[in-house]
Amino acid sequence: MIKIYNTLTQKLEDFKTVEPNKVKMYVCGPTVYNYIHIGNARPAVFYDTVRRYLEYKGYEVTYVQNFTDIDDKMINRANEEGIEVKEVAKKYITAYFEDTAKINLKEEGMIRPKATENIKEMIKLVKDLEEKGYAYASEGDVYFDIEKYKENYGELSHQKIDELVSGARIEVNDKKKNPLDFTLWKAAKEGEPFWGSPWGKGRPGWHLECSVMSYKFLGKDFDIHGGGQDLIFPHHENEIAQSKCGYGGNFARYWMHNGYINIKGEKMSKSKNNFFLLREVLEKYEGRILRFFILSSHYRKPIDFSDEELKMAEQGLRRIENTLIRIDEELENIKDIQDENIVELEKTYENSIAKFELSMDEDFNTAKAIGAIFELVKSINIYLDNGITKEGKETIINIKNYIKKVMIDVLGIDIKYEKKIDSNLTKDLIEFLLEIRIDAKKEKNWELADKIREKLNNLGVEIKDGKDKTTWNLKN
Ligand SMILES: [Zn+2]
Missing domain, CATH: 1.10.730 (Isoleucyl-tRNA Synthetase; Domain 1)
Known part of the structure; x- marks a missing residue:
């Protein structure tokens, strides 16, 4: 029997699926405004391994992971690069697949929806929430009304409303009734991309897309919702509020959250300049080694990223x-x-x-x-x-x-091993290298001649230059 530590109950629970032998899982994906960093690689590798293991155990798995392709970071990046938001998305989604191909994510059958492909459905959810009294419009924005959901708000992060108000970094503005009310729809400013809506031109709030896309592909009750632990509040808390109030049902049964990747005991951050892009790391280490490194720790624990650790994994x-x-x-x-x-x-x-x-x-x-x-x-x-x-x-x-x-x-780790090379082939290759060395000497290319001698020596082949002939033997 599989057991999962559920953030919602803070307990290790027996895994019972909504439908027999089927697992439906949703994992929050990256905002595609930049190349992904190794902190994004951890959930990608880990939840991919969850999927693989569930399939190994005979489950049929539906796995959805989104791309956030519209939000403030996307807009800022588009302005910085002087291109349109959709071009930013295209560029970094392409880069995402280039990078993650090297860490061997199983793409077969995977559903990867984009926020901008689901705007109509998002507007519908906001409208439903407004009609049911869980949301209110305010100067072109629409907010979720926490007052209407206060009995359950905080159930995932295990905090009370007043603790959340004082402890969290939440945006305060005059348009909200309560500081915890969060944006469902945001009015577009001059020059920003927008979609038409009953509240005017605007774009969806970030939390909305995951409620909508999980519902679209998995329904109102599904099995696993995953993501990094930094998403518990407010993102996942808000997803629960939107989905339960908008669609009914219980949303996800099991909430899984992976720990951070630290550098020298500290969380990666751009300001501390201890920040690694996945593609930078992959220039130094093969993806399968990084994957082995990530899976060598328990997913809920923090892992320290360093050359020494990666070398040990190797x-x-x-x-x-x-x-x-x-x-x-x-x-x-x-x-x-x-x-x-x-x-x-x-x-x-x-x-x-x-x-x-x-x-x-x-x-x-x-x-x-x-x-x-x-x-x-x-x-x-x-x-x-x-x-x-x-x-x-x-x-x-x-x-x-x-x-x-x-x-x-x-585990999704490519095993690189070759059978022992036929000994005749080895012999022929050594002889061939010696011929090249003789030619190099004739051309007075001493550098190449020495390089061949050194390389062979390191491989355990000793070369002896005689008067007319060069001989070799294997060192013991
Ligand atoms: Zn999400």
Whole structure:
């Protein structure tokens, strides 16, 4: 049984879906006014892994993630770049897909609606809220009236109305009746993009789009709503108010929130200049390493981002890959001897499968699940010290396929491992490099000749220049 920590109840709850065997999930997506930073990469990778695991467990998953393509940040960026808001959106949505392709998000079947494609539906929700008495118009703006919903407002952030008023950064203006009232529709200023509405020219408030798009694709009752913990208040609190009052139903059953990515213990921020774009990080590290790094921590905990941490993730991933390479090498040399260790390994294998699933079942604890893979890898390496026997072959192949399956399909991490290169090919390549080195020497290209010697030396090939002939041997 899968259990999810629900921010709404602050409890680990049994996961019971609205419809049997189907999971409907919505995750708040980025505002496409800039390249995404690694703080955006964390929810993208984590919720993608949630989807993958649910599919691995046999659920049919409908996954919606939006693009916010109209808001103040979009308008500011358009003015800065001297282009239209929709061009800003186009540019950064293209960049989003370029960047996230490298962290292997499963795009197949994914629904990625844009706010500007759903304006009509948003106006309809605002009108419904106004008619039901939950919203009021004020000088071309429309606000949600917290007074009408005060019994439940704050249920997700677990704060009372007065705490919210004093604690939050909320926009105060004369058009609102209550400082907590939030914008559903915003009148357009001169030169801003707008849509016609019953309240005049304007654009939707930011919170509105997620209520509308989740309803459109998932209905008024769905299973999981996810996002970063910074979205709990006011964004998600406001989504709940709009959806429950406008559409009825219970909105999302399980609210999941991921922690921040910190730099040296501090939250990333532009002002502190400790801010990394995903594409900058991907210039240095492969996406699969970043993905492995993100999943090596529990999603609700903060993670520290640093070169050291990423290098550790890289080493960890290589340890798994090297074990797979080693298995392939040993499979070419099956031993016909008594196998005293295979029973032990089979046991570890079974435990590892169980532990992986138990960990993932318990609030998607990817860190613990990866730990289970490492335990298995350690045992295989001990087993391989004696070589693979006829008796052990099948188990070893099963283990290899299992590791590949959970790493690639569930955790979404590409495994890079190649079978040992044929030794004749290696020999031919070394000889070929030596020929190039001879040519280089003839042309007095000493730099290239030395480079080849050094590189081969680093790879364990020792070169000896004789009188008429160069010989080589493998160093031990
Ligand atoms: Zn949202």
